[in-house]
Amino acid sequence: MSEQLQSDFDKLVKTSKFSNEEIQFKKNYLDNFIKKGFPNRKQEDWKFLDISQIIKKNISDLSYFNDYSKSNKIDPSIFVDGLEHNKIIFINGRIEKIDFNFEDQNKIEIINETKKDISFDYENSLIDLNSALTDKVLKVLVKKDYSLKKPLIIYHSTSDKIKSTNINLRLDFELGENSCLKLIDCFGYSTARSFINIFYNFNLEKGSILKNYKIDKFRNNNLKYSFNNIEQDNNSVSETFILSAGSDYFKNEINCNLNGEYSSAFINGIFSLKENQQHEIRTTINHLVENTKSYQLIKSVLGKNSKSAYQGRIFVNSKAQKTDGYQLSKAILLDETSEFNAKPELEIYADDVKCSHGSASGSLDENSIFYLMSRGLNYQQSKELLINGFLMDVVEKITDVEIKNLITNIIGLKQ
């Protein structure tokens, strides 16, 4: 692995215009990654789904080099219909288009950087890999008191021109005081088998609101890893919704630091998995000061040979009195071969807190099916209706009506 990585890294350095300082900086991260290797099940966070094994099985050896000096053609069929939006388009890991036509250009700033430090402690070697191999780090700055009029959709797509089997990309967002950003990540169709490694860093200043919706709906053979780091100041709110259904493997990881009083974080997720899919959500919410709140709801519907895992961790610092933390994960197993794993974790050092978690898993309730069938539905219809209701519960948590409708349609749920 390391020889291929080293030679691909050299090619990347040759084709890009990095300064010497930047090259050295990236080299350090590369060395870190080579030292650590891909995470495996020996690490607690990767216990349920071992990414090094999964990559080995699906792609065998990864190749890492993408020529970022050549542009790719944008296929307009990937665009979301029926919702006016701003766009950032990534094709094969290269930024092809940035379009903020709906917004006041003075209120948004987009900065391209290459060298970008990581401001928090981590053990995750995939972040090292990301930092070593990303082309540019795009930084989106939303200025004070500005709310974006339309949501921003980030399209992640791959074309058949792709040479490598690994894509790394990174975006930074800075939300000024009392600003608001609605961000949708759309993961498109793909025939290629590649490992996509995404890293977002959010900084929420006082009173700002972030709504992030990740939509991975269309069946594809990609292996994806997405890491969101969210730093929150006083009164800020973050809402994350994850629809995890399309890729062969998808792990969404969210690390949220509630640094300011009265800040709150909401995470809602749906796994809807079939044939051989393996997905995971891992969250860490760090309550670091008084009066913070977090809420998490994760639901899984698991078909044949599929596997989902949820690892949720609520950490409460000894200073963080009056914390309110809640976590609920539920799963419906539809087939003998489906598997659900959960590790809801509480780590609490303050006494005046209200923290709880719950987890339930099992098959569809036979009594409910009987009830529906006795009212004239057939077995399949009853099953679908129950699953519809089960998942609708999570979609209902979306606070933006327009986006809620969009997502309801994408999943194919009935209101």
Next chain:
Amino acid sequence: MDTREKDIEKLKDYKYGFTTDIENIKSPKGLNEDVIKFISNIKKEPKWMLDFRLKAYERLKLLKEPNWQKPKYPKIDYQDLYYYSAPKSMKDKPKSLDELDPKLLETYKKLGIPLQEQARLNGIAVDAVFDSVSVATTFKGELTKHGIIFCSMSEAIQKHPDLVKKYLGTVIPVTDHFFATLNSAVFTDGSFVYIPEGVKCPMELSTYFRINASETGQFERTLIIADKGSYVSYLEGCTAPMRDENQLHAANVELIALDDAEIKYSTVQNWYPGDENGKGGIYNFVTKRGLCKGNNSKISWTQVETGSAITWKYPSCILKGDNSIGEFYSIAITNNHQKADTGTKMIHLGKNTKSKIISKGISAGFSDMTYRGLVDINSKAKNSSNYTQCDSLLMGNKCGAHTVPYIKNKNFDSNIAHEATTSKISEEQLHYCQQRGLNPEEAVGLIVNGFCKEVLQQLPMEFAVEAQKLVGISLEGSVG
């Protein structure tokens, strides 16, 4: 002062902290093949037993001490421990209690465990383990009438080698984790129980463990076999003197329930927890595992964990037989600088298996408590279910309470439900109690006892009373 307060006053200090001045025979210090041979030799063990130990020791050399647990501790020097220590008077086993060293009798009397049968009001048979040897087992005659074997492990190896050979190491194999393997290599004594087919054991069986000698590790091994259709309730209690050093206690307990059998295993663990600055105390690293081997069998663990500097144990159930049931009830209390990482594992392998976990954790002072549990429903375990509830109560903001459950459901016919809460005693509840004339400490005691009730009521009568008192005492000084 009313009686309760007097009780508390009397018990404020660790009342079991005395030492018995008694002459000991010790093995040479350190861990090596010779020491293992020494232990095996002094216990006059047959060759197969020595081979068992040596096999474990070979394996141990390859193993590393686990380090994933929450409470960290300074490195233990395994070469600086005595692996065997026994009162000298035990060398030629006394035939009856009359021949037993009076100092030993005195010790147990002081601990509230009189060994003379006539002195016991209620019929509980006791096996008393002092450091590395079992000193006495009571009510043997009565039990033999029913065909029940209740004796020390050493005696069982001599007298019932077939049973021991057949079952020892079947639930906790010699190739298990570090501490279990260490125990397999150097275990000294413990209890052996065999309940024959169809027999309901007429009295509670109990073992009382006492660590006395310094620089000694206690490695006891208990094996309980409940044959088809039998029932037994087994109690375990433990204390140790107050010492500045940390002492290691690494026991293995194996339970085997055959068809339709039921084993109820209760523990009140009150090892010396160290002083209020966290100096000294016992490291309680115990492996307890039960195997529901037969259909319709049941194993139930109940534990009240109040002592030890560090408690690190997960009494587990392997539900192999169809329709078998596993239960786990636990109260863990940590105060001062105590640390606990405890919970259970329920491994569902058979059809229609059920398990229930109720865990109550209370942490006060500077202590740290973790519930760690595993519920694993195998793909063959059709129609199984699990219910888990773990609640934590925090007193003060210097302590921590953590919940780390692992949930694995591989069977679509099965249900797992897990609930956990963490909170403190609410001001309203305290106010209500105080308004009715209780002082703050009594009010907390009352609320905590209510919090623990679900578990306390699972304990046998006599233990329940003791446990209830212990709950109150362990939290002494943490309110205010």
